[in-house]
Amino acid sequence: MLKIYNTLTGKKEIFTPIEEGKVGMYVCGNTVYDYCHIGHARAMISFDVISRFIRHLGYELNYVRNITDVDDKIIKRAEENNESTQALTERMIAAQREDELRLGNKMPDREPKATEFMQEIIDMIQVLIDKGFAYHGASGDVYYRTEAFKDYGKLNNRKLEDMLAGARIDVEAAKEHPADFVLWKQAKEGEVSWASPWGAGRPGWHIECSAMSTNCLGSHFDIHGGGPDLKFPHHENEIAQSEAATGKDYVNYWVHCGAVRVNNEKMSKSLGNFFTVRDVLEKYNPEVVRYLMVSSQYRSAIDYSDQSLNEAKVALERLYTALRGQAAADRYEPTRFTERFEAAMKDDFNTAVAVSVLFELVRELNKAKAEDANQAEQLAAELLVLADLLGLLKQDPEYFLQNSTVSQGLTEDVIQALIDERTQARKDKNFARSDEIRDELAAQGIELLDSREGTTWTRS
Template identity: 65%
Template sequence: MLQIYNTLTKEKSPFTPIEEGKIKMYVCGVTVYDLCHIGHARVMVAFDVITRFMRSQGWDVDYVRNITDVDDKIIKRAAENGEEPHELTERMIAAMHEDEARLSVLRPTQEPRATAHIGDIISLVETLIEKGFAYPAANGDVYYRVEKFADYGKLTNKNVDELKTGARIEVEEAKESPLDFVLWKSAKEGEVSWDSPWGKGRPGWHIECSAMSKCCLGNTFDIHGGGPDLPFPHHENEIAQSEAANGCTYVNTWMHAGPVRVNSEKMSKSLGNFFTIRDVLEKYNAEVVRFFLARVHYRTYIDYSEDSLKEARVMLERFYQALRGVDAVEGPLENDFEERFIAAMNDDFNTPKAVSVMFELVNELNKATREGASEAPALAAQLRKLGGMLGLLQQNADEFLQGESEEGGLSNEEIEQLIVDRAEAKKAKNFAEADKIRDDLASQGIILKDSREGTSWFRES
């Protein structure tokens, strides 16, 4: 049985969906004012692995991940660029889709945009006003009355009185209480805006997700996920808005991915250790990056470093070396690798344990290959199947291991020609020349492997 750690209850518990066989999941997506960074990639990959595994077990997963395409940051960046906000967001959305495709992240079932749900947002704000949980202020904004919602702080164990101590009201705000947060912002001159009962304006950040999740999945759904920075205040505010408006539980299970640190420090532009997904993929193979992100448990932090990426590359090479030269063909097997892999994943998606099972399978496959055992093709198929549940090991082994040449290095064609030259030297019994070619290639990280079928090669990490 699948067990998931619930951020709300602070414990793992058996997962039972609202509707048998179907899982409704909403994950907070990206505010598209800039290129996605490695922290975004961590959340994308974590919930992609979760979705892939649940689907592999027969669940019908309706995976919704929103796009925030109207926001202060978007308006500010567009003004700096001298372009319209929608031009900026369209470019960034296209870039995001390119980045996630390279990381083999499947597109969500639904990808709602805030600007396409303005009517739903206005309707939700009106409901909150009618129920006394929100109020229009003199400055044209609409605010949520935090202290009216008795359960405020239940996700993150925040105490309202303690929160009030550190809160303050900005000069331009017209709140009743410093804890109140904005649902609808009145538009400044020249800003993108929509008509509303309170004048021209745009939605606050928190209300967008309450409206989009309700529209896509209903008043109550199974799983809500997101990044490590979202439990407070974003998800806390979503709960307050949705439960006050709808009069029922908002979400049954809350899941949050862990943060990314860079060489054990928090990633930030001010520290100069901020990396976009594109920065990373310029240096590292996309599947290596995905494996690096997926093999760490989704709730723990990841330490991004050169050594960590190199280690991930070496580990992934072990899988592909085992698959190399073996035709993966499904067949009967008497082992418990798949059973133990699934058990690990059913335990709150324990990818470190699942990957360790895959390495045991690699040892079994290597042994079968060495001994010429008949079950080698079935073991290779099993390894690819388990890897597929994590979005891994679907490439041709030779293509992965040979990769692309680095700048100034030998091309694949040049390597193949040198292998031909070496074979001709050996045929002419010029073993010194053959050995020199092998040694010269090895000095450039090109490793040759001779067999009865001929010579294969791969690029060493």
């Protein structure tokens, strides 16, 4: 039986889906105003592994992860860059997908953008107003009335007054209570905005996820995930909005991954220890970064440093060395290693223990290589299948062992993803983006060859 640690209850619980055989999972994605950093990578990889294993257990999973593409930070950055918010967000979304593909992630089933759900957001705000859970303030903004929701604070197991102590909360004269939060912001002159019953404006951050998740997965769904910094206020506010609007329980299992620290300090631009995924992949093979992320259980904090990455590289090289020159059987009979691997993953997706099982399997494989060729092929096949559930051992062993430190250009998956995006851009007559992708690939030594049958590529 699969057990999941539920932040809402503070304990591991046996997972029971709302609908037998099916799972709905929503994960809070990024606000796309800058490149992804390694903290984002931790969350993206954690929920990629979770989604892989849920599917491995036979569930039909609907994995939804949103994109926040309208926000104060986006507007400010677009102004600084002298570009439109749409141009900025499209560029950052494309960069995020490229980073993810390089890290070995599979894409979610659906990635709704906030700007695509504006009417649903407005409708939900109106319902909250009609029910007395929201009000139109004197400032022109619409606020959520936190005192009206009696269960406010249940995710963090704290009372409203306790959560206010020491918290950074805007105190505005237009608010009825200091903890009330904005649902709809009145637009300033020249800002991107949408028409609403309360004037031109844009949604607050929290309401976006309530509207997108309930529209994509229904008013009540199985799993909601995100980073550790989202528990309060974002996820607390999501619960208050969603349950007040629908009158139903919102989510059964709340799942939060651990933070990434840099040399035991919080990652921060002001401390000079802030690293984007692209920074890191300049020095390390993407799979080394992924190994570092999955070598700890997803709820654990990870200490990022050159030392930890070098240790991850050495460990991953041990796994690849066992596969160097070793054939793998097309079919194999699962052994005790599969049983122990699955048991670890069923215990709240404990990848740390699962990885240790891979090394035990490798020891057995190395022994079999000298004694029993057939058994070695069986074990090699088992190793590849189990590692795939973690997104590992996806490269040719010889290639990885030659390139485990410095990333050597774009992977084939990334190249194909960019070609697919370029093909769609040409269909949409977005020739500027089409040419931009061609130039980006050319700069990486990738030459595109167009024909009636499609587009192929070669490395120049």
